[in-house]
Amino acid sequence: MSIPETQWAQVAEQVGGPLVLKQIPVPKPGPDQILVKIRYTGVCHTDLHAMKGHWPLPVKMPLVGGHEGAGVVVAKGELVQDFEIGDHAGLKWLNGSCGECEFCRQSDDPLCANAALSGYTVDGTFQQYAVGKATHASKIPKNVPLDAVAPVLCAGITVYKGLKESGVRPGQTVAIVGAGGGLGSLAQQYAKAMGLRVVGIDGGDEKRVMCEQLGTEAFVDFTKSKDLVADVKAATPDGLGAHAVILLAVSEKPFQQATEYVRSRGTIIAIGLPPDASLKAPVFQTVVRMISIKGSYVGNRQDGVEALDFFARGLIKAPFKVAPLKDLPEIFELMEKGQIAGRYVLELPE
Numbered sequence: 001m002s003i004p005e006t007q008w009a010q011v012a013e014q015v016g017g018p019l020v021l022k023q024i025p026v027p028k029p030g031p032d033q034i035l036v037k038i039r040y041t042g043v044c045h046t047d048l049h050a051m052k053g054h055w056p057l058p059v060k061m062p063l064v065g066g067h068e069g070a071g072v073v074v075a076k077g078e079l080v081q082d083f084e085i086g087d088h089a090g091l092k093w094l095n096g097s098c099g100e101c102e103f104c105r106q107s108d109d110p111l112c113a114n115a116a117l118s119g120y121t122v123d124g125t126f127q128q129y130a131v132g133k134a135t136h137a138s139k140i141p142k143n144v145p146l147d148a149v150a151p152v153l154c155a156g157i158t159v160y161k162g163l164k165e166s167g168v169r170p171g172q173t174v175a176i177v178g179a180g181g182g183l184g185s186l187a188q189q190y191a192k193a194m195g196l197r198v199v200g201i202d203g204g205d206e207k208r209v210m211c212e213q214l215g216t217e218a219f220v221d222f223t224k225s226k227d228l229v230a231d232v233k234a235a236t237p238d239g240l241g242a243h244a245v246i247l248l249a250v251s252e253k254p255f256q257q258a259t260e261y262v263r264s265r266g267t268i269i270a271i272g273l274p275p276d277a278s279l280k281a282p283v284f285q286t287v288v289r290m291i292s293i294k295g296s297y298v299g300n301r302q303d304g305v306e307a308l309d310f311f312a313r314g315l316i317k318a319p320f321k322v323a324p325l326k327d328l329p330e331i332f333e334l335m336e337k338g339q340i341a342g343r344y345v346l347e348l349p350e
């Protein structure tokens with residue numbers, strides 16, 4: 001397979017952007033890395049946070065973003081044994097980790113202080129060829145379409161892990177906040193496949209229609225509801241509130257509200273990462289209603305295998321729109337305005 005010396009990439013030259021579509025060198029895989037010819041890559045809201053420098057974690061600049069890259073292995077380092085040239089592979093947020101620290105030893109590799117993050121601390125998948133540590137890359141079966149599977153590599157794994165962390169059981173109700181977005185659309189499908197009942201919360205009729213098709217039993221429109229807490233509780237089968245709340249929204253308010261409609265003994269899982277936001281909960285209610293509040297951050301390698309397996313078995317079908325790599329700036333604009341129902345997936349030039 002011939003590998004060119006240069007390639008097309010979307011590059012943020014400085015924090016805040018703008019993005020420049022330009023030719024850059026094709027990276028060479030290190031001894032434990034694979035080089036993946038990216039065919040499709042999802043656009044996650046994290047990519048927008050990264051370019052804008054929203055978080056208290058330094059971001060590499062200039063930066064090639066992207067961490068939902070699905071493609072074909074075209075080269076590998078001499079230590080790599082579990083991938084062959086021509087295999088289909090996915091590059092995820094966790095591009096690599098040290099493998100030696102307490103967190104890595106316990107399969108909590110996202111918590112590794114020395115983790116390499118695709119499209120954040122190392123260049124990601126908004127380029128034709130990207131590298132990642134083989135042990136962190138996902139194997140994708142050949143019969144799985146690379147466009148549809150791309151969003152599973154971050155959004156799918158993250159929401160699947162969040163649902164597991166919530167401890168919610170089949171038959172119980174989960175409120176998904178931000179249900180119409182990229183993570184939210186997949187969260188509904190995973191919840192349904194796991195036997196859960198879903199109350200979807202987001203804004204606008206396009207997202208309402210999409211959520212109802214994906215498995216939401218009741219949709220609450222946060223832009224129209226006059227009493228969101230009452231509406232969410234009323235939407236749960238017995239009116240007592242949701243057993244779990246999965247917070248995927250990119251604004252702070254829902255992070256303050258969730259304690260009011262979570263059921264007693266319920267669990268709130270924070271996943272969305274709005275800038276400069278705090279979680280606030282009334283101590284009295286949290287204590288006497290025994291509410292749990294937890295963060296959940298992507299997933300470990302086994303979560304990745306499980307989330308991909310749900311997808312490969314045909315249980316997860318979420319809407320996505322395919323666009324060329326050059327359209328990324330316009331997609332970021334739509335995302336900033338909250339106008340994307342589901343996920344955008346970029347197609348890389350051949």
Ligand SMILES: NC(=O)c1ccc[n+]([C@@H]2O[C@H](COP(=O)([O-])OP(=O)(O)OC[C@H]3O[C@@H](n4cnc5c(N)ncnc54)[C@H](O)[C@@H]3O)[C@@H](O)[C@H]2O)c1
Nearest residue numbers: 044045046178180181182183202249271272273297298338
């Ligand atoms: N914890 C993790 O491991 C992890 C992984 C991936 C993404 N994220 C974060 O998750 C968030 C969501 O990512 P995404 O790609 O799905 O974004 P997205 O833009 O596709 O979706 C966000 C959705 O939230 C909705 N929303 C905004 N305010 C709301 C409100 N008050 N109530 C209900 N819904 C509201 C928007 O309308 C939109 O549909 C981002 O902050 C991203 O960085 C976290």
Ligand SMILES: [Zn+2]
Nearest residue numbers: 044046154155
């Ligand atoms: Zn992501």
Ligand SMILES: [Zn+2]
Nearest residue numbers: 098101104112
């Ligand atoms: Zn480590």
